[in-house]
Amino acid sequence: EVVLTQSPATLSLSPGERATLSCRASQSVSSYLAWYQHKPGQAPRLLIYDASNRATGIPARFSGSGSGTDFTLTISSLEPEDFAVYYCQQRDNWPITFGGGTNVEIK
Amino acid sequence: EVQLVESGGGLAQPGGSLRLSCAASGFTFTNYDMHWVRQATGKGLEWVSAIGTAGDTDYLGSVKGRFTISRENAKNSFYLQMNSLRDGDTAVYYCARRNWGSGGGFDIWGQGTMVTVSS
Numbered sequence: 001e002v003v004l005t006q007s008p009a010t011l012s013l014s015p016g017e018r019a020t021l022s023c024r025a026s027q028s029v030s031s032y033l034a035w036y037q038h039k040p041g042q043a044p045r046l047l048i049y050d051a052s053n054r055a056t057g058i059p060a061r062f063s064g065s066g067s068g069t070d071f072t073l074t075i076s077s078l079e080p081e082d083f084a085v086y087y088c089q090q091r092d093n094w095p096i097t098f099g100g101g102t103n104v105e106i107k
Numbered sequence: 108e109v110q111l112v113e114s115g116g117g118l119a120q121p122g123g124s125l126r127l128s129c130a131a132s133g134f135t136f137t138n139y140d141m142h143w144v145r146q147a148t149g150k151g152l153e154w155v156s157a158i159g160t161a162g163d164t165d166y167l168g169s170v171k172g173r174f175t176i177s178r179e180n181a182k183n184s185f186y187l188q189m190n191s192l193r194d195g196d197t198a199v200y201y202c203a204r205r206n207w208g209s210g211g212g213f214d215i216w217g218q219g220t221m222v223t224v225s226s
Contacts, residue, residue, distance in 0.1 A: 034211075038152075041218075043201065055214060056209070087151060089152070089213075094165075095165075098152040
């Protein structure tokens with residue numbers, strides 16, 4: 001199974017700052033990587049699919065990049081509603097796997 | 108409104124059974140693969156099972172032979188029958204729609220239903 005390692009585990013930032021989240025795969029997943037935002041008590045929300053494509057309704061401050069084994073989610077300027085846990089997920093290999101998550105918290 | 112609503116969670120003893128349901132609305136249910144994803148307390152998300160539009164199924168290795176996924180298109184619903192439950196199955200279970208128009212991402216999720224396995 002493909003193991004996705006997310007770093008850092010916790011990112012402490014202030015509103016308006018730039019957030020850079022990393023996801024590294026144990027083997028190539030091509031560009032078949034998605035990013036989700038998850039807030040406590042809510043359903044996860046698809047942000048990015050196929051490494052760099054924003055899902056419907058996702059603001060332009062969210063962007064994804066990478067291919068192969070190294071991927072990045074960037075939030076250009078944090079809004080108050082962006083503080084949450086972020087997960088990457090691959091679909092290139094069975095089974096579908098998720099990373100352990102990065103908690104973006106208010107500094 | 109496009110939505111998924113889970114039900115059926117609760118407390119079960121080790122070795123017991125539970126059946127989760129997920130009701131879909133606001134979209135053409137028969138056009139989509141549907142999935143179950145779980146999250147144990149303090150842990151990340153874990154994919155559990157899938158059912159395709161043709162009824163083809165797939166399972167995480169640790170639940171294969173114990174869990175059964177099914178769908179009932181006439182009711183816009185799908186299910187997860189969980190037998191021989193173990194402590195490690197304790198989690199919030201989410202149902203999710205897989206959308207190939209969004210690169211196969213899970214674009215619609217339910218709010219989750221809690222399953223607790225404990226004696």
